[in-house]
Amino acid sequence: MPDIDLIVREIAEEMRARPDRGDVATYIPELARVDPAGFALAVVDVDGHVAVGGDADVAFSIQSISKVFTLTLALGKAGNRLWERVGREPSGSPFNSIVQLENERGIPRNPFINAGAIAVTDVILSGHQPKEALGEILRFMRFLADDPTISMDDAVAASEQRTGFRNRALANYMKAFGVLENPVDYTLGVYFHHCAIAMSCRQLALAGRFLAHGGRNPATGHSVVSPERARRINAIMMTCGHYDGSGEFAYRVGLPGKSGVGGGILAIAPRKASIAVWSPGLDASGNSHLGRIALERLTQRLGWSVFG
Amino acid sequence: MPDIDLIVREIAEEMRARPDRGDVATYIPELARVDPAGFALAVVDVDGHVAVGGDADVAFSIQSISKVFTLTLALGKAGNRLWERVGREPSGSPFNSIVQLENERGIPRNPFINAGAIAVTDVILSGHQPKEALGEILRFMRFLADDPTISMDDAVAASEQRTGFRNRALANYMKAFGVLENPVDYTLGVYFHHCAIAMSCRQLALAGRFLAHGGRNPATGHSVVSPERARRINAIMMTCGHYDGSGEFAYRVGLPGKSGVGGGILAIAPRKASIAVWSPGLDASGNSHLGRIALERLTQRLGWSVFG
Amino acid sequence: MPDIDLIVREIAEEMRARPDRGDVATYIPELARVDPAGFALAVVDVDGHVAVGGDADVAFSIQSISKVFTLTLALGKAGNRLWERVGREPSGSPFNSIVQLENERGIPRNPFINAGAIAVTDVILSGHQPKEALGEILRFMRFLADDPTISMDDAVAASEQRTGFRNRALANYMKAFGVLENPVDYTLGVYFHHCAIAMSCRQLALAGRFLAHGGRNPATGHSVVSPERARRINAIMMTCGHYDGSGEFAYRVGLPGKSGVGGGILAIAPRKASIAVWSPGLDASGNSHLGRIALERLTQRLGWSVFG
Amino acid sequence: MPDIDLIVREIAEEMRARPDRGDVATYIPELARVDPAGFALAVVDVDGHVAVGGDADVAFSIQSISKVFTLTLALGKAGNRLWERVGREPSGSPFNSIVQLENERGIPRNPFINAGAIAVTDVILSGHQPKEALGEILRFMRFLADDPTISMDDAVAASEQRTGFRNRALANYMKAFGVLENPVDYTLGVYFHHCAIAMSCRQLALAGRFLAHGGRNPATGHSVVSPERARRINAIMMTCGHYDGSGEFAYRVGLPGKSGVGGGILAIAPRKASIAVWSPGLDASGNSHLGRIALERLTQRLGWSVFG
Structure with a gap:
C-alpha cells in the first residue's frame, strides 16, 4: 500500500524546487502581490487522515x-x-x-x-x-x-x-x-x-470531502447533497473545471477538478480522497501551473485516475 | 452482486418499447434508410463475459x-x-x-x-x-x-x-x-x-476492451497501448466524445464514451467493462438518443460512474 | 428643373398612406410609446430653402x-x-x-x-x-x-x-x-x-448642412470642419451609418446617411442638400422602414445618388 | 480646369519613386513572381480621352x-x-x-x-x-x-x-x-x-466606363445595364469592394472601387471617369498599397470624391 504522507511530501519538495512557476495573476491588483514561491498540497482520505506538504495551513484566495x-x-x-x-x-x-x-x-x-x-x-x-x-x-x-x-x-x-x-x-x-x-x-x-x-489547502480539501464520498461528509456524517448530485457536480468539474484547459487537465490528471486564479485547485478522487493544491503561478489558460503538475504526479503514483 | 445479464436485458426491453426515439441521421443518404426501431446493448466484463440485449449481433455503421x-x-x-x-x-x-x-x-x-x-x-x-x-x-x-x-x-x-x-x-x-x-x-x-x-454491438464492445483494462486485451493478452495511453484516450472520450453534448453525457452517464451518427456509442467503465449500445435515432447534438439513456440506466444500476 | 417642394410633399403623402410601417423600437421603454403613424421629411438645399412634408416640426428622439x-x-x-x-x-x-x-x-x-x-x-x-x-x-x-x-x-x-x-x-x-x-x-x-x-426633421436637416457643403454652414457662413473632414465623415456614414443594413442603404438610397432607433435618418447629398426623414417603425436592422423608402424615392426622382 | 494628363503623370512619377510598396501576394505562386516596382494609372473621361501614367499598357492579373x-x-x-x-x-x-x-x-x-x-x-x-x-x-x-x-x-x-x-x-x-x-x-x-x-490599366479603365456613365459605354453607345443597376453596382463597390479595408478606401479615396490581389484597382468617378491603377504590393487587407494612395491623390487634386 502506498505511503500517501511520503508521496505528498516528496511532491511538495519537488514542486518547491522547480524553477518554472508560471505567472501570478495580475488582473486583480491585490492578487498580484502574492509570492510565487508558495506551494501547498493536502490530501484527505476516506478515513479523514490529512496528508500535507508545503504551506498547507497558509490561506490563499480561493477565487x-x-x-x-x-x-x-x-x-x-x-x-x-x-x-x-x-x-x-x-x-x-x-x-x-x-x-x-x-x-x-x-x-x-x-x-x-x-x-x-x-x-x-x-x-x-x-x-x-x-x-x-x-x-x-x-x-x-x-x-x-x-x-x-x-x-x-x-x-x-x-x-x-x-x-x-x-x-x-x-x-x-x-x-x-x-x-x-x-x-x-x-x-x-x-x-x-x-x-x-481565503482558505488553506487543508481547509479546502476538508470542505471538498462530500464530493468524494457520495455527497456525505464522512467526518461529520452530514449529508450535503444526494449521491447523484455529487456525481454530477464532479462530472461538470471534469468537463468544465479548467476553462479552455479542461481537456488538458482531464488528459494529464484524470480527476474532476476546479481551479482558481489565486493558484488553487480542488480535485476529487471519487470514493478515495479530496485533494487541494496551491501554487500561485498560472499557465496560459489561467490554471495553476505547478498545481496541475503536482496533481499529475499524485494520480500517477497512487493510480487514482478515474480513467483506469 | 448485480446480475448484469438481467439488467442489460431489462434495459433493452425498456428501450425497445419507448416511443421517443430521436431522428435518424439523414445527411448521409445511405444511413437515412436504417429502421429507427433497432436497439442493442452489449457489455463485456473483465472476465470476458458478454451480456447482451436487443439486436446485439446486427451490424450498424460505426461512423x-x-x-x-x-x-x-x-x-x-x-x-x-x-x-x-x-x-x-x-x-x-x-x-x-x-x-x-x-x-x-x-x-x-x-x-x-x-x-x-x-x-x-x-x-x-x-x-x-x-x-x-x-x-x-x-x-x-x-x-x-x-x-x-x-x-x-x-x-x-x-x-x-x-x-x-x-x-x-x-x-x-x-x-x-x-x-x-x-x-x-x-x-x-x-x-x-x-x-x-460495420460492426455489431458485440463486436464493438469486444474491440473496446483494451481501453477498460490498462491498454491490454484481457482475452488475448495482447498489449495494444500502454496503460497511460489508454487512460488518456479515455480522458479525451470523456471531454470530447459527444461533440457539443459531451458535458451532458458526462453529467448523465459518467463514463468516457464516443458516439457515431449511425446511432452507436462505445462507453468504457475503467477496470470494469467495455460497453456498446446502438439505437439509430439521434438527439439535437447528433448523439444516439436512446443509447445515452440506456447507458445512464446501466451506470446508475451498476454504480459504474467514474464520478463516485 | 424638378420641383423639390412638390416631390417632398408627394413622398410624404405616399408614406403616410402606406400600411407597412415597421415596428417601433421597444427596448427603450419611453420610445415604445411613440405613434407609428408619424412621418416627416425635410430637405434643405444649397440656397437654404427648406422643403417639408408631413410632421416636419414635430420633435423626435434623434438617438x-x-x-x-x-x-x-x-x-x-x-x-x-x-x-x-x-x-x-x-x-x-x-x-x-x-x-x-x-x-x-x-x-x-x-x-x-x-x-x-x-x-x-x-x-x-x-x-x-x-x-x-x-x-x-x-x-x-x-x-x-x-x-x-x-x-x-x-x-x-x-x-x-x-x-x-x-x-x-x-x-x-x-x-x-x-x-x-x-x-x-x-x-x-x-x-x-x-x-x-429631441429634434424635428427641419432642425435636423438644418444641423446637417455643413456636411453637404464642404464643412461650412452656407446660412451662417460658419466653418464647422475642413472640407476634407466633411467628406470623411460622409464616407463613414456611407459605409457604417446603418449598422448591418449599411450596404442595403447604399444600394437603395445611394447617399451617406445615419439612422437612429427613434426612426430618424439624416442623409447628405453632397454639394446639393441636407435631408432629414422620420418614421418611427423600424426594419430588422433597426433602421426606419419608411424613412429609407422615402429617401430611395427622393434620390431616384431627383437623381441625387452619389453613384451616378 | 485641371490638366488630367499632367496630374496622372505626376502621380505616376511620385508613386514609382516611393520606397514603401507593400508586399506582393504570395499565396498564388505564379503571382509571387511579379516585379514590385511596376506602377500604372489610366483615367478615361466622359469624352473617351485616356490619360495614362507609368506602365499603362502592361497586362497584369486582374484577379x-x-x-x-x-x-x-x-x-x-x-x-x-x-x-x-x-x-x-x-x-x-x-x-x-x-x-x-x-x-x-x-x-x-x-x-x-x-x-x-x-x-x-x-x-x-x-x-x-x-x-x-x-x-x-x-x-x-x-x-x-x-x-x-x-x-x-x-x-x-x-x-x-x-x-x-x-x-x-x-x-x-x-x-x-x-x-x-x-x-x-x-x-x-x-x-x-x-x-x-490579364489586362492593362488602359484596358481595365475602358472596360469600366459603363459604370461611370449610367450603364452605357459612351464610346460604343452600347447600353450594358440600366442606369439603376450601374448605380447599385457602384454602391456595392463602395461598401464591399476592398474586403475589410472597404471603410478605409471610402474614407481616403471617396470613390466606389474594386481591388484585386494582383495589385489592380478599378475605381469609378460617377458621371466623370473610369479609373484603373496597378501596383503589385499589397497592404494588410490585401489591397494595392500604392494603388490606393495614388487614387487618394487623384481624387483630392481633381475634387472627384463623391462625398463632396
Missing part, C-alpha cells in the same frame, strides 16, 4: 474554486430549474469570454466560467440582501470544512470591485437578456466577495 | 466511433507529435463546425470532431496508398475484436463520398494551413471508408 | 443620429488620434454586438455602432464633468441648427439609464481594455443623454 | 476585379433572384473568411468576397460547360473594353487550381448548404480562370 460550492448551494435552492439559466457544456473559450453569451441569448455555457458563476450567484442571492447571501455562503463553507475560522478577504474583494470591468460587462450583458434577476451591483458584490474567500 | 480506433493507431505511429496537428480540448461547437479552424490556424480542437479525425486519418495515411491505410485500419479493428469478419460498407462510404461536402470543406481548409500532408481526396477517401465500418 | 455630431466634436478635440480608440470599418454586425470587441482588444469597429459612439463620447467627456460635456454637445447642436430651442428629453435618457444593460456591458468591456478613460457611469450618462436629444 | 464584371453578367442572367444566393452587406471579415458562412447558412455576405464571387460564378455557369461560361466572360470583357486581345493567363489559373485550397473549402461549404448548383470543380474552374484574366 473560482468557490464556484463549486456556490453551484452546490444554488442546486440546493433551485434544483434542476437552475439549468434554465446556465448550461453544463464546456465552452471551448477563455474564462471571461463574452462571445458565447451573444450567440446563445445570454445563457452561459456552464457554471464554472465567470458568466455562469455570476448567474449561479444571482440564484443564491434571490430574494435576499447581499449581506445575507454572503453570510449564507460563508456559513456553508465553514460547515463543509467544519472550521469556523474561514473568512473573506475584504481587500481582495474590494480590489476586484474596483477593477472587475470584464465581469461587470458579463453581468450587464446577462441582465440585458433577463438571465439575472437581482440588481447587477448586488449580484456582482456577492460574486466578488465569495471569490475572495 | 465516428471509428475515431477512437484511428486515434489509437495514429498515436502508435506518431506518438505525441500527433498533438502538433490536433488539440485535445472540447470545442464547444457542433461536430462539423469550421469556425474554430479559422480562428486557430487550421488546427482542430480535438481528434473526435470531424476536422480532428480527418487530420488523424492524414497521419495514418502518411506515406501510403489509401488502400493500404484502409487495410491497416480494418486489420486493426479485426485484431481488437478478435473477429476477422468485420468489414466496411462500401455503399455507405460511396454515399458519403458523393455528399460529404462539409467534410470536404474542412479538409481543404486544413490543407490550406498545411495541417494535411496527403492529397485531400486520399485523406477523405480513407476517412469516409473507416467511418463506414 | 444614434447624434453619433454624427459627437464624432464631429470629438474629431475637433482629438484630431486623428481619435482613430487609436475606434476604427472606421463596417462591422458586419448588429448595432449592439459585443463579439467584435472581444476579438479586437476592445477597439470598436467604427464610431456609429454603439460601442464606437460610447468611445467617442468618452473622448468628448475627457477632463470634464458630465454636465459640462452635455452642455457642450447641446450648444453644438443649437449652433449647427442655428436654433436655441433644441433640448434633451430627460424622460428618454432616464428610461435608457434604467434599462440600457447592453450598452453598460459594452462600456465596461471597453473599460476592461483601457479604451475608456472616464468612469463608466460618467461616459454612459453623457451617451444616454445625447442620444435623447 | 478579384473580375468580380465586378461577373456580378454584372450574373445580374443580367438572374436579375434580382441573384440576391437569394448572395447578400450585399459588408462582411467585416477578410476576403477568404469562412466563419460568416457557418453562421448564415452558407449565404455569402456580398459578391466581392471570395465566397460571394464563387456563388456568382455558379450562377453564370448554370446549365453550361465551364468552357462555354469562360468564353462568355471573356467575350464580355472584350466587348466592354472594345478590345479583342484580352485573354486569360492559363499559368496563373493553373497555379491557383493547384493551391487554392481555401477557395475549395469555401465552395464545398456552400455546396453543403445547397448554395452552389453546379459541380464544385466546374464552378471553381471558371472562378480561377476569370480571376486570371
Whole structure:
C-alpha cells in the first residue's frame, strides 16, 4: 500500500524546487502581490487522515474554486430549474469570454466560467440582501470544512470591485437578456466577495470531502447533497473545471477538478480522497501551473485516475 | 452482486418499447434508410463475459466511433507529435463546425470532431496508398475484436463520398494551413471508408476492451497501448466524445464514451467493462438518443460512474 | 428643373398612406410609446430653402443620429488620434454586438455602432464633468441648427439609464481594455443623454448642412470642419451609418446617411442638400422602414445618388 | 480646369519613386513572381480621352476585379433572384473568411468576397460547360473594353487550381448548404480562370466606363445595364469592394472601387471617369498599397470624391 504522507511530501519538495512557476495573476491588483514561491498540497482520505506538504495551513484566495460550492448551494435552492439559466457544456473559450453569451441569448455555457458563476450567484442571492447571501455562503463553507475560522478577504474583494470591468460587462450583458434577476451591483458584490474567500489547502480539501464520498461528509456524517448530485457536480468539474484547459487537465490528471486564479485547485478522487493544491503561478489558460503538475504526479503514483 | 445479464436485458426491453426515439441521421443518404426501431446493448466484463440485449449481433455503421480506433493507431505511429496537428480540448461547437479552424490556424480542437479525425486519418495515411491505410485500419479493428469478419460498407462510404461536402470543406481548409500532408481526396477517401465500418454491438464492445483494462486485451493478452495511453484516450472520450453534448453525457452517464451518427456509442467503465449500445435515432447534438439513456440506466444500476 | 417642394410633399403623402410601417423600437421603454403613424421629411438645399412634408416640426428622439455630431466634436478635440480608440470599418454586425470587441482588444469597429459612439463620447467627456460635456454637445447642436430651442428629453435618457444593460456591458468591456478613460457611469450618462436629444426633421436637416457643403454652414457662413473632414465623415456614414443594413442603404438610397432607433435618418447629398426623414417603425436592422423608402424615392426622382 | 494628363503623370512619377510598396501576394505562386516596382494609372473621361501614367499598357492579373464584371453578367442572367444566393452587406471579415458562412447558412455576405464571387460564378455557369461560361466572360470583357486581345493567363489559373485550397473549402461549404448548383470543380474552374484574366490599366479603365456613365459605354453607345443597376453596382463597390479595408478606401479615396490581389484597382468617378491603377504590393487587407494612395491623390487634386 502506498505511503500517501511520503508521496505528498516528496511532491511538495519537488514542486518547491522547480524553477518554472508560471505567472501570478495580475488582473486583480491585490492578487498580484502574492509570492510565487508558495506551494501547498493536502490530501484527505476516506478515513479523514490529512496528508500535507508545503504551506498547507497558509490561506490563499480561493477565487473560482468557490464556484463549486456556490453551484452546490444554488442546486440546493433551485434544483434542476437552475439549468434554465446556465448550461453544463464546456465552452471551448477563455474564462471571461463574452462571445458565447451573444450567440446563445445570454445563457452561459456552464457554471464554472465567470458568466455562469455570476448567474449561479444571482440564484443564491434571490430574494435576499447581499449581506445575507454572503453570510449564507460563508456559513456553508465553514460547515463543509467544519472550521469556523474561514473568512473573506475584504481587500481582495474590494480590489476586484474596483477593477472587475470584464465581469461587470458579463453581468450587464446577462441582465440585458433577463438571465439575472437581482440588481447587477448586488449580484456582482456577492460574486466578488465569495471569490475572495481565503482558505488553506487543508481547509479546502476538508470542505471538498462530500464530493468524494457520495455527497456525505464522512467526518461529520452530514449529508450535503444526494449521491447523484455529487456525481454530477464532479462530472461538470471534469468537463468544465479548467476553462479552455479542461481537456488538458482531464488528459494529464484524470480527476474532476476546479481551479482558481489565486493558484488553487480542488480535485476529487471519487470514493478515495479530496485533494487541494496551491501554487500561485498560472499557465496560459489561467490554471495553476505547478498545481496541475503536482496533481499529475499524485494520480500517477497512487493510480487514482478515474480513467483506469 | 448485480446480475448484469438481467439488467442489460431489462434495459433493452425498456428501450425497445419507448416511443421517443430521436431522428435518424439523414445527411448521409445511405444511413437515412436504417429502421429507427433497432436497439442493442452489449457489455463485456473483465472476465470476458458478454451480456447482451436487443439486436446485439446486427451490424450498424460505426461512423465516428471509428475515431477512437484511428486515434489509437495514429498515436502508435506518431506518438505525441500527433498533438502538433490536433488539440485535445472540447470545442464547444457542433461536430462539423469550421469556425474554430479559422480562428486557430487550421488546427482542430480535438481528434473526435470531424476536422480532428480527418487530420488523424492524414497521419495514418502518411506515406501510403489509401488502400493500404484502409487495410491497416480494418486489420486493426479485426485484431481488437478478435473477429476477422468485420468489414466496411462500401455503399455507405460511396454515399458519403458523393455528399460529404462539409467534410470536404474542412479538409481543404486544413490543407490550406498545411495541417494535411496527403492529397485531400486520399485523406477523405480513407476517412469516409473507416467511418463506414460495420460492426455489431458485440463486436464493438469486444474491440473496446483494451481501453477498460490498462491498454491490454484481457482475452488475448495482447498489449495494444500502454496503460497511460489508454487512460488518456479515455480522458479525451470523456471531454470530447459527444461533440457539443459531451458535458451532458458526462453529467448523465459518467463514463468516457464516443458516439457515431449511425446511432452507436462505445462507453468504457475503467477496470470494469467495455460497453456498446446502438439505437439509430439521434438527439439535437447528433448523439444516439436512446443509447445515452440506456447507458445512464446501466451506470446508475451498476454504480459504474467514474464520478463516485 | 424638378420641383423639390412638390416631390417632398408627394413622398410624404405616399408614406403616410402606406400600411407597412415597421415596428417601433421597444427596448427603450419611453420610445415604445411613440405613434407609428408619424412621418416627416425635410430637405434643405444649397440656397437654404427648406422643403417639408408631413410632421416636419414635430420633435423626435434623434438617438444614434447624434453619433454624427459627437464624432464631429470629438474629431475637433482629438484630431486623428481619435482613430487609436475606434476604427472606421463596417462591422458586419448588429448595432449592439459585443463579439467584435472581444476579438479586437476592445477597439470598436467604427464610431456609429454603439460601442464606437460610447468611445467617442468618452473622448468628448475627457477632463470634464458630465454636465459640462452635455452642455457642450447641446450648444453644438443649437449652433449647427442655428436654433436655441433644441433640448434633451430627460424622460428618454432616464428610461435608457434604467434599462440600457447592453450598452453598460459594452462600456465596461471597453473599460476592461483601457479604451475608456472616464468612469463608466460618467461616459454612459453623457451617451444616454445625447442620444435623447429631441429634434424635428427641419432642425435636423438644418444641423446637417455643413456636411453637404464642404464643412461650412452656407446660412451662417460658419466653418464647422475642413472640407476634407466633411467628406470623411460622409464616407463613414456611407459605409457604417446603418449598422448591418449599411450596404442595403447604399444600394437603395445611394447617399451617406445615419439612422437612429427613434426612426430618424439624416442623409447628405453632397454639394446639393441636407435631408432629414422620420418614421418611427423600424426594419430588422433597426433602421426606419419608411424613412429609407422615402429617401430611395427622393434620390431616384431627383437623381441625387452619389453613384451616378 | 485641371490638366488630367499632367496630374496622372505626376502621380505616376511620385508613386514609382516611393520606397514603401507593400508586399506582393504570395499565396498564388505564379503571382509571387511579379516585379514590385511596376506602377500604372489610366483615367478615361466622359469624352473617351485616356490619360495614362507609368506602365499603362502592361497586362497584369486582374484577379478579384473580375468580380465586378461577373456580378454584372450574373445580374443580367438572374436579375434580382441573384440576391437569394448572395447578400450585399459588408462582411467585416477578410476576403477568404469562412466563419460568416457557418453562421448564415452558407449565404455569402456580398459578391466581392471570395465566397460571394464563387456563388456568382455558379450562377453564370448554370446549365453550361465551364468552357462555354469562360468564353462568355471573356467575350464580355472584350466587348466592354472594345478590345479583342484580352485573354486569360492559363499559368496563373493553373497555379491557383493547384493551391487554392481555401477557395475549395469555401465552395464545398456552400455546396453543403445547397448554395452552389453546379459541380464544385466546374464552378471553381471558371472562378480561377476569370480571376486570371490579364489586362492593362488602359484596358481595365475602358472596360469600366459603363459604370461611370449610367450603364452605357459612351464610346460604343452600347447600353450594358440600366442606369439603376450601374448605380447599385457602384454602391456595392463602395461598401464591399476592398474586403475589410472597404471603410478605409471610402474614407481616403471617396470613390466606389474594386481591388484585386494582383495589385489592380478599378475605381469609378460617377458621371466623370473610369479609373484603373496597378501596383503589385499589397497592404494588410490585401489591397494595392500604392494603388490606393495614388487614387487618394487623384481624387483630392481633381475634387472627384463623391462625398463632396
